[in-house]
Amino acid sequence: MTAEGVPAAVPKLDAQHLMLEVNRTTGAGLEYVGPAAGGEVGAAFVRWPDGRDAVLTRGHGSLDELRRTASALDAARSHGLPVPQYQLLAELADYVGVVQERLPGSPPDKADRALLESMIAMTEQFTGLGAGLPVPSMHLLESGPGFCLHESLQRYDDRTRRLLRWIHEVGRAEPDGMTGDDLVHLDYHTGNVLTDADEITGIVDWDGIGRGDRHFALVTLRFDAHVRLPGANLTWFDELLETTLSPEVLRLYWAHMSLRQVDWSIRHHTPADTTHWLDFAESRTH
Template identity: 40%
Template sequence: MDHSSENAADQIPTSFPRAPRLDPEAMARAVSVQTGIALTVEGLCDGGEVGAAVVRRPDGHRGVLTWRPHYTVAALASGPLAVVERLRALGYPAPATKLAVQVGDAVVTVQELVPGAKIDRLDLPLLERVLAVHGLQADALAGREDVPAYPLYLREDGPGYCLHEPLRRFSRSTAELERRIAAFGAGHPDRLPGDGAVHGDFHPGNILAADGRITGVVDWDGAARGDHRFDLVVLRFGLHPDHADRAVVERLDALIDALPASVAGPAWAHMSLRMVDWAIRHFPADQVDTWVELARRRID
């Protein structure tokens, strides 16, 4: 990346709010008060930016407690849970949701604890298994127009992510990137068309494996209807900067090259906005450039 016009003097001092993180003990207590089910927190799950925790019920069954602020049980049921229910009927390794409780303006869920560990580094054989699982998402929601389509937020802020203002204010390069994203969004729908199941955060940290096979795909809180190939672009960003063998990156780039512009363009613009915004607000400042560099490769 050319830094000739991007130096410390170009950085505009800013203070942006970070995404709130899960307080598992507080959420477990809230669930107990509302349901009478006492949950013992065993510890936080490995990975993730906002947090999930392993909990144990009185009967000894273990699950994963997650939390989504500014959300409702009704919205969860009509969107993400409907997506997962359909995929599970097709044999997709997505965890069942055992409990969903409204806690203030947030939803707390307890999901099935599936076996396996998150993928720290993706190789070609494992990528092919990931792609085989991903293929089950194609047209999975045909006839389910009641399930909301995936929002892109190319012209307006998302709910705690895909924020435009951090890009506008952080630096010259991020401001220029935001202008290009907004201009692109002006000519495209606000939501992703299609009848596939879109995970929305389909990266190695949310894909579990054991003994060379995929055992689960977790974190469906943002799932919606749309073109399932959107998740290939999500996966490509999830491999950056160093979470896969070079051959894996090349294979995935070739798949994205073959996508229709109507899918690849909005997906790349969305992920560029999402990851650069997230890097500005959550990563060290010197890491922002690496995400801007990736975004620039296809933003046009």
């Protein structure tokens, strides 16, 4: 049973209210179209007065940080990556409203090995594109901003406390963070790509952008594959991780994803989901 005092869930986006706030602050004249499919917190489709379709989200970070993200995405797009343009950043009372280009395609109906391999291949285009961005924290020794919360694991049960102790051990070891100059998408999973006729037409949700190691995306995607392809033989993917990443780096990235998924499941899903993620996390903690 979940212990008392576990941190609260992240609130869902009230997109229509956000749109009204953006319109009031900027005079953008956006029209609400409807909710965007997928996502844990939410995004919505909106339309500019000239008929262009766009996506509205609540930005995480300051206005300056989101401007830096916008510039990094412009650079990535100039190198051929299918990423959205940030069309408007609206500084509101408690956060920044982000209006971004709506890319072609839609979230894939199903995940399979072909999609995973296409996504893995696309990460090679992240090489060297992280200049000017901060290196993301792994949050192994202290809680992250709204995710990777240690308090959830500390207060839930003995099993999550044991996992948290392992995460702390990894955080005190070397390496304790990413290195490199690649573009990093911290939430690179099958729900954050768009496809059309089996071709990837977009990579979205760049709130977790940073500079570091493009191969971090492989570990994020492996966690996603555990859910999206239940029962599939993913030995080939595990072997890819082990041949691409050193044991120490794989351990670091695994600890981060374990913390992220277990914390999120505690606060947003069911005890069965938490057990599911604990089982998977512990497959590489020994």
